[in-house]
Amino acid sequence: MFGLIGHSPSLERTHEIARELGLPECADRDLEFWCSAPPQAVDTVRVRSATGQEIEGQYIDSGFLPEMLVSNRGKTAVRKVLNAMAHAQKMGLSVTALGGFSSIVFENFNLSQTRLVRNVELDFARFTTGNTHTAYIICRQVEAMAKRLNLELSRSTVAVCGATGDIGSAVCQWLNERTDVQELLLVARQEDRLQALRADLGRGKILPMEEALPQADVIVWVASMPKGVEIDPSTLKQPCLIIDGGYPKNMGMKIQSPGIHVLSGGIVEHSLDIDSRIMRAIGMVNPARHVFACFAESMLLEFEKWYTNFSWNRNQITIAKMLQIGEASVKHGFKPLLLDPVG
Amino acid sequence: MPQLEATAAIDNEIDYQSETYKDAYSRINAIVIEGEEEAANNYVRLAELMPEQAQELTGLAKMEVRHKKGFTACGKNLNVTPDMDFAQKFFSDLHGNFQVAAAAGNIVTCLLIQSLIIEAFAISAYNVYIPHADDFARKITETVVKDEYMHLNFGEQWLKANFESAKDELERANRENLAIVWRMLDEVASDALVLGMEKEALMEDFTIAYQEALQNIGFSTRETLRMLTAGLAAAAA
Numbered sequence: 041m042f043g044l045i046g047h048s049p050s051l052e053r054t055h056e057i058a059r060e061l062g063l064p065e066c067a068d069r070d071l072e073f074w075c076s077a078p079p080q081a082v083d084t085v086r087v088r089s090a091t092g093q094e095i096e097g098q099y100i101d102s103g104f105l106p107e108m109l110v111s112n113r114g115k116t117a118v119r120k121v122l123n124a125m126a127h128a129q130k131m132g133l134s135v136t137a138l139g140g141f142s143s144i145v146f147e148n149f150n151l152s153q154t155r156l157v158r159n160v161e162l163d164f165a166r167f168t169t170g171n172t173h174t175a176y177i178i179c180r181q182v183e184a185m186a187k188r189l190n191l192e193l194s195r196s197t198v199a200v201c202g203a204t205g206d207i208g209s210a211v212c213q214w215l216n217e218r219t220d221v222q223e224l225l226l227v228a229r230q231e232d233r234l235q236a237l238r239a240d241l242g243r244g245k246i247l248p249m250e251e252a253l254p255q256a257d258v259i260v261w262v263a264s265m266p267k268g269v270e271i272d273p274s275t276l277k278q279p280c281l282i283i284d285g286g287y288p289k290n291m292g293m294k295i296q297s298p299g300i301h302v303l304s305g306g307i308v309e310h311s312l313d314i315d316s317r318i319m320r321a322i323g324m325v326n327p328a329r330h331v332f333a334c335f336a337e338s339m340l341l342e343f344e345k346w347y348t349n350f351s352w353n354r355n356q357i358t359i360a361k362m363l364q365i366g367e368a369s370v371k372h373g374f375k376p377l378l379l380d381p382v383g
Numbered sequence: 384m385p386q387l388e389a390t391a392a393i394d395n396e397i398d399y400q401s402e403t404y405k406d407a408y409s410r411i412n413a414i415v416i417e418g419e420e421e422a423a424n425n426y427v428r429l430a431e432l433m434p435e436q437a438q439e440l441t442g443l444a445k446m447e448v449r450h451k452k453g454f455t456a457c458g459k460n461l462n463v464t465p466d467m468d469f470a471q472k473f474f475s476d477l478h479g480n481f482q483v484a485a486a487a488g489n490i491v492t493c494l495l496i497q498s499l500i501i502e503a504f505a506i507s508a509y510n511v512y513i514p515h516a517d518d519f520a521r522k523i524t525e526t527v528v529k530d531e532y533m534h535l536n537f538g539e540q541w542l543k544a545n546f547e548s549a550k551d552e553l554e555r556a557n558r559e560n561l562a563i564v565w566r567m568l569d570e571v572a573s574d575a576l577v578l579g580m581e582k583e584a585l586m587e588d589f590t591i592a593y594q595e596a597l598q599n600i601g602f603s604t605r606e607t608l609r610m611l612t613a614g615l616a617a618a619a620a
Contacts, residue, residue, distance in 0.1 A: 063605070065612040076586035078594055080604060119584060123591060130595075158510045158588070159532060 042097035042342035043128045043136030044085065044335045046322065047104040047120070049287075053323065054105070060321035075116045077103040079124040081131060086315035087339050090373030095342045098133060099318045100124050106141060114149065121145045126157040129166060134347050136167050137338035140287055143169035144264050147206070147354055165349050168341065170334025172351040173369060174306040175210035176362040177333040178285045180376040181305055182211075182258060183219065185281050188378065189301060191257055199225040199256035201249060202263030204233035207285065207306075209240075210357035211260055216241050217359060225252040228263075250275075261286045261305070273297040304377060306333045311373035330377060340368045397579055399517045405463050407577035412458040413465035414473055414571065418505060419451035421474055421481075422534075425497040428485050432493065436541070443534055450527045457520040473570060476563045477501070484556070491542065491549040492556040498538020499596050500560055504567075506531045507588030508580070515579030535592065539599045546601035553600070557610045564589065 048054040051071055058067035061082050069077075083099040102124035108117045121142050128136040138146055145151070146169075155162050186193050198215055202208040203226040215221045224244040228234050231246075238244045245252075253259060254275045263269075264287045278299030285305025295302055313328040320327035331339075341350055350365065351357065369375075398404060426444035430437040458465050471478075477496055484492035509528040513521055542549050568589070572582040590611060597607045 063608060065608050072583070076583040076590070078587055078591040080608070082604070115581070116583060119587060123587065127591075158506075158591075159529075 041131075041133050042095060042338040043131070043133035044097060044099045044139055044318075044338060045079075045102055045121075045124045045128060045136055045142050046099060046139040046318070046335070047102050047141065049106065049140070049322065051105050051107050057101075057321040061317055071105065071107055071111070074103050074105050075108065075113065079103055079120070079127040081127070083316055083318040083321075085318065087310070088312045089343050089371075090311050091343075091371065093343055093372075095339065097339065097342065098128075098131060099316065100128055100131075100136075102142060104141060104145070109141070109145075117141070117145045118149050118151065118154075122151060122154060122157045122162075125162055125167060126160040129160055129163060134166065135338050135341045135349075137170040137335050138167060139170065139332055139334050141264065143171065143206075143334070144287075152353070164352065165347070167352070168334075168337055168349050169206065169351040170332070170337035171206045171210070172357050172361050173308075173337035173340065173365045174285065174333040175207045175214070175357055176366045176369070177308055177376045178207065178211055178260060178262065178283055178305045179214040179218070179362070180366070181283050181303060181378065182215070182260060182281075184376060184378055185283070185301070185303055186258060189279055189281055191279065191281060193222070193258075194220040195222055196257040197223040197225060197255050198258040198260060199227055199247075199252040200260045200262065201227040201252070202261065202286065203244075204228040204230060204237050205262060205264075206351075206354050206357065208260075208262045209237055209355050210362065211262060211285075212237060212241055212244065213357075213359060214362060216243065225256060227252045256280065259283070271295060273300055276300055307331070307377040308333050308336050308369065308374040309377050310336075311375070331374075333374075336369065336374055337365060340365060340372060340374075343372050344368050397515060399461055403577055405461060407574040408458070408461060408463045409466045410469050410574050411571065411578055412454060412463055413467050413470035415454045415505075415508070416451055416458070416465055417467060417470035417474055418501065419447045419454060421478060422497060422501055422505075423447035423451065425481055425493070425501070428481075429490070429493055429497065432485060432488060432490050433541075439537065443537060446530050446534070450530065453523040453527060457517075457523055460519045461517065473567060477560065477567075480560055480563070489552065489556075491545070491552040492560075494538045494542055495553055495556040496560055498534060498542075499593060500564055502531050502535040502538065503589055503592035503596060504564060506535065506592045507585055508575075510588055511580045511584050512578065535596055539596050542600045550601075553597075553602075554610060554613075558613050561611070561613070 048057050055067045079100050079102050081098045081100050085097045085099055088094045102120045104117055104120035198221050200208050200212050203212055212224060215224060226234055226237060226244045226246050227249050234246045238246060257277055257280060259282045261282060262285045273295045280300050282302045283305040284302055307330055310329050310331060314331060319331060324330045423444045426440045426447060430440035481493055481496045506528060509524050513524050516524055568582060568585055575585060594607045594611060597610065
């Protein structure tokens with residue numbers, strides 16, 4: 041049985057999610073409640089592959105909220121992720137994806153140093169960040185949407201915001217090696233990592249965000265921040281394709297301008313209905329069919345019985361692994377989301 | 384823009400010899416000693432009520448006495464005199480409820496108070512304490528917490544075997560006693576913080592252990608959520 045560790049995108053949304061899941065006890069609670077709430081397995085998810093194979097998984101809400109990071113409650117965030125992982129392991133789940141901020145918290149707080157959670161010794165082989173599949177899907181979204189919008193990548197400038205992150209660096213690699221993209225703009229906070237990335241790629245222009253965005257025909261946004269970033273659409277090229285692969289997704293709501301196409305990145309559409317309540321609860325536009333690519337990775341690992349932490353540690357994603365998970369993705373009936381459900 | 388930085392796990396250095404630390408420790412240490420004493424007495428009483436399990440329960444009681452000795456040594460090691468008056472008052476509500484239930488022969492309520500609530504409380508407190516403890520206390524606490532999981536298991540097994548007949552009484556006893564636990568946590572929050580233990584971490588760990596025990600006994604996730612929040616509502620009332 042596979043597992044998904046997720047959380048509400050905001051405190052406000054916890055109220056709706058709790059009601060949607062039939063847990064009125066957890067609705068209308070404040071941040072303090074969630075700071076001391078334990079992880080809960082709140083939904084069973086059933087998925088059928090295009091091959092006919094059926095699998096079942098558990099969705100565990102870690103109780104984490106992005107507001108915890110905004111209010112400097114890093115310790116609380118860490119506890120949420122570790123406790124949810126211990127819970128997944130105790131439930132005997134074979135492979136569990138760390139969704140939303142979970143993998144970001146795990147990575148940024150260096151949680152691989154913490155193996156012991158109370159009486160549970162975490163077996164990291166049972167967890168995956170899902171980033172390989174997410175990166176693969178984002179790349180496919182760039183390729184397919186560019187085509188749909190008549191943007192020739194060979195004449196396009198692509199800005200990758202969050203380029204040095206796990207997903208960002210994989211996307212840069214793919215665009216560099218598997219497409220004929222004209223120019224790559226690398227945007228991230230840490231200069232040393234940017235330099236290393238450019239050295240690896242052997243190309244790319246390092247620019248601050250405000251300089252990069254107006255030059256870009258395609259913007260791949262893979263930086264995750266507890267609060268959204270304001271982008272002034274009047275400074276962007278027209279047409280401009282924005283793949284919003286960050287978390288939480290809110291660009292489509294903010295940028296509404298003709299000629300600017302915002303697509304929710306890192307989301308797959310399944311060819312068959314997925315039986316769950318959680319996808320509706322967390323606000324998927326088409327909850328029976330749409331799922332985060334990182335969650336889908338744990339489903340793919342379960343379908344293929346690849347019981348391993350397929351995506352783990354920072355910057356370990358290779359094109360070969362992206363192709364491998366991509367092949368499984370196609371085989372089992374997932375495809376990149378293309379029509380923007382927001383805009 | 385807030386950034387995620389790897390600072391969460393780093394604690395401020397604790398000065399175990401500072402007056403502030405020792406003052407807070409005098410109450411927390413007393414609570415732990417008193418808790419183990421209460422537990423030992425409760426298991427002795429349960430052995431009278433449950434003759435078939437008497438041998439096992441007497442064994443558990445002996446373990447709690449050993450724990451009490453260990454924690455007494457932790458206080459001595461830091462030259463702290465435990466404030467036992469405070470600790471007895473701290474446990475008085477749970478103590479009273481256990482005595483009333485025992486006098487009425489309500490084994491289910493007695494097990495919920497001792498084997499589930501007190502054990503889960505101890506497990507959470509010890510788990511949260513261990514990373515912040517002085518070297519002497521850490522070794523002792525690590526050994527103790529392993530035992531406490533076994534004690535939680537005893538209550539779970541018996542209540543699981545008798546789940547259908549025990550269910551209503553468990554729900555009632557939960558309502559009456561869980562609120563006391565939240566109040567107890569409030570009472571020690573500031574002292575616990577001096578020892579490096581945050582109230583929300585204590586509550587979370589307690590809830591994890593307690594909810595897991597309730598689920599092992601036979602309650603569904605939804606039922607346990609209702610029970611946990613019933614306790615919260617009673618505490619707020």
